[in-house]
Structure formats: C-alpha cells, structure tokens
Amino acid sequence: MKDDVLKVSTAQRLERSEMEYMIDRMRAIEERSGNPMGIETQYFGEAVAFYSREMPWPQFNTVKGIGSAEESYLSEIISFYRSRNRNPHIEVTPLRAEPTLFRSLARQGFFQSSFHATLYTGCKKKSASPLEKWTNDKENAEIIEINSNQFDDYAMVHCLGTGLPISGKQHIADNNRILHGRKGWKYYVAYYNNEPVGAAAAYIQGSTASLTFATTLPAYRNRGIQTLLIERRMRDAVQEGCNLIVGQAAYLSSSFRNMQRAGMQLGYTRSTWSSLMPLSGLM
Structure with a gap:
C-alpha cells in the first residue's frame, strides 16, 4: 500500500475500522451485568445507531455508516433517539455523502455542526x-x-x-x-x-x-x-x-498534528450533523 495514494477500498477500510471498534466497545459495555449504562445498538440498513441511557455524550449517542441508501430509515432513526429523550449526532463520510441525504437531514431539522478528520498510514x-x-x-x-x-x-x-x-x-x-x-x-x-x-x-x-x-x-x-x-x-x-493504522481527530488539532508527525496522513474529513431541536421540546 502506498501511503500517498488513497484508494476507494482503503477509504472503505477507514470507515469500517471506526464502526467496528465502536460496535465491539458498546457490545462489551452492554454485556456488563444488568447493562447499567443502558446501552442499545440498532441497525438501519448499513447504518448503526448507538445509544447510552447513562452516558449522554455524543460519542455514545451517534449514527455511523449512514448514506443515501438509508434515507428511507431517517425518520425511524430519529424516532429511535427521541423516544429516549436524546438527540443523536449523525456522521456522514465523503464515501456516503449525497445531496439528497443532506436535504433529508435538513428537512428533519439537522444542520452540519462540525467536521472530524480520519488519518491513516500503511506499514x-x-x-x-x-x-x-x-x-x-x-x-x-x-x-x-x-x-x-x-x-x-x-x-x-x-x-x-x-x-x-x-x-x-x-x-x-x-x-x-x-x-x-x-x-x-x-x-x-x-x-x-x-x-x-x-x-x-x-x-x-x-x-x-x-x-x-x-x-x-x-x-x-x-x-x-x-x-x-x-x-x-x-x-x-x-x-x-x-498493514493499516487509522486514527481520528479534530481537524488541525494537536492530536491531528501529532498523528501527522508520526507519519499518518489525512484520509478524509467526515461531517457531523446535529439537531436544531432542544431536548426540552422532544417529550
């Protein structure tokens, strides 16, 4: 693998790596006796929705792997979170970015709130x-x-x-x-x-x-x-x-620069979409 040429297959591995570790992490927490963190993981097409009752932070209440093929699930995904009094963060990688998906997110009251970088190196x-x-x-x-x-x-x-x-x-x-x-x-x-x-x-x-x-x-x-x-x-x-090492960081943050110093390079930036609706208006 040449580090200076990013192939579609490699970009797919970058996205898959982040989904795989999060799935395993949430599954392990859910397997604790009595599931004290209230973990739920649900699939919608190729997208996976993560939820934690006791951990309200975005990384535990987010949707990964969503693309235009999952547009038909969008209302169902949002209902999954709002029935639990939680607004999700929805992550979209460039591999799955489509104008129709972005329009659908906007119609559901979501806006793009940030970017996040994925870096990699082959070794x-x-x-x-x-x-x-x-x-x-x-x-x-x-x-x-x-x-x-x-x-x-x-x-x-x-x-x-x-x-x-x-x-x-x-x-x-x-x-x-x-x-x-x-x-x-x-x-x-x-x-x-x-x-x-x-x-x-x-x-x-x-x-x-x-x-x-x-x-x-x-x-x-x-x-x-x-x-x-x-x-x-x-x-x-x-x-x-x-033969592939992957990391995520806020774009141009100190973590981003540390990864670059270690020989990693930018694979892509994914967008994060957040809800305009306050939690107080959900119930």
Whole structure:
C-alpha cells in the first residue's frame, strides 16, 4: 500500500475500522451485568445507531455508516433517539455523502455542526520507517501496556485529560476494564517519573488497527508524550501483522498534528450533523 495514494477500498477500510471498534466497545459495555449504562445498538440498513441511557455524550449517542441508501430509515432513526429523550449526532463520510441525504437531514431539522478528520498510514513489518526506531526513553517517559489492575491510573488520566469530573473515574475504569483481555483491545498508560500522565487505547481487527483514544494531563502536554503513545501503538500494531493504522481527530488539532508527525496522513474529513431541536421540546 502506498501511503500517498488513497484508494476507494482503503477509504472503505477507514470507515469500517471506526464502526467496528465502536460496535465491539458498546457490545462489551452492554454485556456488563444488568447493562447499567443502558446501552442499545440498532441497525438501519448499513447504518448503526448507538445509544447510552447513562452516558449522554455524543460519542455514545451517534449514527455511523449512514448514506443515501438509508434515507428511507431517517425518520425511524430519529424516532429511535427521541423516544429516549436524546438527540443523536449523525456522521456522514465523503464515501456516503449525497445531496439528497443532506436535504433529508435538513428537512428533519439537522444542520452540519462540525467536521472530524480520519488519518491513516500503511506499514510493512520490514520497512525502514520510524516505527522500527521507537524508543521509550524520551524525557523519562515510559509507556506500559497495562494490566487489569492499572485501570485506576488509566481512568484518572482519562478524566483529567479530557475535562471530565474526577468523580466519574470509577465509571471510566469499569467501562474500559471490561475490554481488557477482549480480543483486539490494548490499553496503555504513559508514566513520567513514575507518575501516570498519559493514556491511550487501540483496537485491532484483522489487519487494521484503530487508535481509538488518547489524552495527556494538561501539565504534561508539549513534552512528546502523545507522540510516544502513537508510536508505541503503531509498533505493536505492526508486530500484530497490521498493514493499516487509522486514527481520528479534530481537524488541525494537536492530536491531528501529532498523528501527522508520526507519519499518518489525512484520509478524509467526515461531517457531523446535529439537531436544531432542544431536548426540552422532544417529550
């Protein structure tokens, strides 16, 4: 695979990778005893709708894989969420973008609220790329693939690095610990002078690796921690036999630039559509 030429088949793998890790993640959370997060996943044609009763954030209440073929399901998709007092975020990739779909979304009271970038790199096990030269001694940082007893460190960094209240640490730990040992999932914590300062996750499905999450504590940013976390996950993916590595980030964000520094390039930007209707008007 040549990194400078994006084929339709590769773009399809980029989209599929994001759907696959989210499906597996939500399925694992749903399988917790009693389904405490109230997870539901429903298919509408090739589109998949994710919902969580206890986690109102967009990433857990979103529609992926929708295209013009799913226009006939649009009212049903919206009803699925509004019957649960939730407005969904609907994601459309360039592969599925059609004027008729956008008009239908607008008629249903949705507007394009943002873009989000998908980046990728192809890699071969014997290439002379920076992946083979990875080192973990930069600025006294050590990257560890964690075990099930280290999720408190992971959850603490996750909360403080993303601006979530630390009171939610146990929920973050529980919802991610269940993925530990599940096929394809890997979790990492970056320690700086033995203190947890960064966290990241990856999901491997077949020959594709998805960099699903990463963050660094604000006080430790701009020290190369994220670059090390990206490179470590890349190295492990190559060793697992992957030939495609995929990540998502806000366009031109620090995460976007970190992925570029690690050799990833822009695959496409997808659009996110949000509802104009306030939740108070749904019931």
